[in-house]
Structure formats: structure tokens, C-alpha cells
Amino acid sequence: MLKKRLILLCISLVLIAGFFILPVNNRWGNTLINYWNDFTKQKTRLSLEARRAERFGTHYTISKAIADSLTKKAGTNQLLLIPPDKYFKKNKIDYYAPIPPVFYYFTGIKTVLPTNPHAPEAKWYVRFENGKVIVDSVKNDQTDSYE
């Protein structure tokens, strides 16, 4: 019986190899290997912020920077007007502003989109100038910027 089970073992190896030769499965297998390679690098990089930054990219890091800037000047309890994505795209900034609930999740800052009827309630807004994203008050009496 052992001999037959060894034959079945060989068959199972052939089946697995054959399975991963098929193009779509092969691509998926390569994805798994890439994930494994990610793991070998990630296992020593365990800080929460680094993991967030790695996963969300500028979506997260620029949002955090905007929030930090606003917090320094006016605290967290402010409503911030965020321009639509096409505004950043037009200015060649690699940033897709998260929708309000996601921005709130990332930063604790409440935001509003220009299309929202509550947009006029925002006392602060984000704009682009000379390669910098600027957090500015609606009265324009305080500005802060970063590249």
C-alpha cells in the first residue's frame, strides 16, 4: 500500500505543478510569491504608521500632513474644505483626497466636499500654490504650507 501511496504522492506533485503551469494560475502563484517577498521585508517593519503609509501612500501621508497643519493652527474641531480630486490632478499632485469619513478615520479632522450644501460652514480650506499644498483660513489671515 505504501508503494501505491508513493505513486499517489507523485501524482499529487504532478497535479500541483500542472495546476501552476496554467497561465492564470501561474500569474496568481507569482502574486503569492510577491506577497511572500513582501513578508520577508515587512516582518521587521512593524510600526503602525509605517504600515499605514505603505498601504495608503500619499492618500494617507498628505492627509496626515494637512491635518497636522490644521491642528497646529486651529485645533481638531474645525471643518476643512477639501477640493475635488481633479483639482489636485490638474496641479499634478499625486494625491486623491479621501472622502470625509475616510479623512476623519485617518486624521480625526472633519472635512466637507465643495459640492456639499454645508461647504460654506468650513472655516479652513486646502489649496495648491507654487508646488505646495496650503492649508488656509477662509479669511486668509493664516496660512501654512508644505511641499
Place this chain on the structure above:
Amino acid sequence: MILLLTLLQFIAGSGLLRWFKIQLRPGMLISLSILMGIAIFSAVPFILQLLYIPVTSINVFSLIGAFCVLLNLNWKRSARYLRSNLSGHKFSIKIYEIPFLLVFAFIVFVSAWRCFYYPPTPVDLNAGAEVIAEYTVREKTMINSVFTLHLETFNNHFKSPFLACLQIIYKYAGFPFGQIWLCNVFICFIIFLYHAIGQTLHRLLAGLLLLMFLAIPEMYAYTFMVLFDYSNTVFFFLATFFLLEYFKTDRRNLLRFSGLLMGIATYIRSETLVLAAFLALALIWYHVKHRDHIGSIILSGFMLLLPAAILYFLTIYLYINFYLPIEYNVEGLMNKNLLNLSPLWQRFRDMNSELIFSTQGFRYYGYFVSFFLLILLSELAYSKKLDQITGGWLFAVMVIYLGMPFLGYLLPLLDLDNSTKRGLFKMFPLMLLFIANTSLLKDLSASIRKWELARL
């Protein structure tokens, strides 16, 4: 901590299984117990919120403890139940299973690591369940400052509390990104499937089929990206599994349990209620075939659908209308012109041409649909007709295949590229069990077994 939570899930889940007198092989019983435990966990913060009790860590873990105790109040009987199900079965791994098991272990490890390492990713999650969970932990209520945001154009915060509740529990347990519970769902689901397939097929074929199932690229991605669909798929599958077990054995406890599982699937995704109603047609057909009287049919229908209806009422009607501070008109989401069937036909056509039978379809779902069709045609050629069980699984596949476009027509907000694409996940474990129950593969398995056990 993760082991402790899993143990608590097992204790609560196995207590529930004993209530329903579910008899299973050890691998299936243990994995199903943990899955049921996860479902029980997912109700805990929600129950606290419904009762206006602060959702603190002490209250959450006390209620979890209370569930574990209450479901095993007669601990002697619980112990006897576990002993009777777990003893008498020898745990064995055949040498030819090892390559498949190693591949599965690798697949699971990669998924589990990404689940642990990365923060929750899908926007639908971060804009809904995740942000609610995050602020629940800070503010001790699920009705928290998230609802003071200007959310007029979004609806993720109205979705089922299932994910938010599990996220809350795991955040309280020390996992800042939560979501590691999804690994438990994934691992237990594949263990259950492996044993379910192994009941009818040789383990060599069971390994190969499970590998094919795991290699559905889009579905695999949702084993480490938390959203509603993977868990919904698991519980919808389990509900169908026990419904078909009821057809095999005519034991009412299995039907009641199937109803509970369908309720959990509806709790996770409310529109599952429509699919449950479609599936109930199989139940009606079963009773009609057995010439049962109308009272019996109605009673069975209630057993299958009542838990789903109750959970729909609690999560959609009661919670949204009487607890959440923002108005949401669920009826307004429905198609106003149901007599015009062209959107239904359009969605059905798009689903086939864009999602299933297309180059993109291979990228999403691999070869699984093609393989299923190949086996279906071979089975029809081989055995000429389908028996009650394969017929049942095929009917369940059709419920999803026709039900998903119907849902897209009924609720236009369910788009093709996201909702229908992920909703089709529910079809794949059903296809898997159909394949595993075909005479073709069962006969092939029997031949392999005979050859394996015969003397040289």
C-alpha cells in the same frame, strides 16, 4: 490573545451547535463551531448598542463571556456532546495529502500575514464599518461622532453592523487594525470545505478541487481585505449545506439550523434575504415531491426564512430608523419601475459578457467557472441525470447566477463592477460542492480508493 478569542469562539459556537443537535465529523465540527462563535461575537457590541449600554471593553468581553456560559449552561451535556462528536475518529494525514496541505498552509500564511500587517484597505470599509469601529472604541458608542460628519452622499455607515462589531472586539483585544478575525473565517471555511469534499471524494481529488477554489484570484484577495462579501459567502454556503443535509435526512433540526445560518448571512448583507427567498423554492419543491400538506410547507418556510427576516428587521428597519441619527430611506433605493425588465436583462447580459465569460472574467475568477461547466456537461453525459443532491447544489448555483442580476435590477445601487462581481463569490463554494457530489468524480474516487487499498 488571538488563541484565546478563537477558544471563546469555539466554546460559544459549539454550545450553539449542541442546541441544534448538529452531528459532524471533528474537522467540520471544530471549524463550524469557530465560525458560529464569530457570528455570535459579531452580535455582541450591536446588542449592547440596542440596549443603550456603553460599548466598553469590559461590557463587550463580559457579554461574550456570558454567551459562552449561557450556551453551555449544562456543561456536562456540552462536554458529552463534544466527546461524542470528537471521539471515535482517527486523525490521519495520508502521505499524498502533504503536498496539497503545504500549498494550503502557504496560501493561508500569506493571507493571514497581509490581514495582520496592513490596515483595513477598501474605501467602503474605511468609510463605514471601520471608522465607526474606531470611534466606538474612543467614544464607547456605535452612534458616535462619525454621524456628525457631512455624509449626505455616502451610505457605507448604514451597512450591517457585522463588520463594525468584529472590528470593535478585535481592536479592544489589542489588534489596532482589527480584521485578523477574517483569518479565522478563512481557515475554518477551508477546513470545513476540505472535509465536506472529503466526505464524497478521494483526498487527492479533494486537495486538487480545494486548490482550484482557493486560486480564484478575486476571491482570495478578499481573504485579507475585509468586506462583507467573503463572510456572507461563507454563511450563505453553510445555510445551503445544511438545507441540503435536511433534504437528505429529513431532520428538522438541520432545517432550523440552516435558517439560523441564513439569518446570519442576511445580517451580514441584507439583500441576502431575496436570495434566501429564491432558495426557499427548493424547500417548497422538496415538500411538494414528498406530498406534504400545506401547513408543513409553511412551517418549513418559516424555519428557513424567519431568522433572516428578524435580523433584517433589527439591522435595517429598527437600527437605521430608530437608533441612527441620520435618516435613510431604504425603500428609496429600490427600482421604481419594476415593470420595465430591460435593466434586468441588461445586467444579466453584462454579468455574463463582462464578469464571467470574458478575459476579465478569467482574471477575476480563474478557470473555476470553465471547470464547473466542463464537469457539469461531463456529468450529464456520464450519468444522464442529476440526483437530488447534485440537483440541489446546481439549483443553489442558479439562485446566485440569476439572483445577482435580479438584485442589481431591484436595487440599482448594487453596481456590476463591485457588488455583482463580489456577490458572485457566493456561487463558487456551491459549484465546488456540486462538483464534489457528481457521480463522475465519486466513481473516479471510488476507483482510486479501490486501487489504493487493493493488494499488489
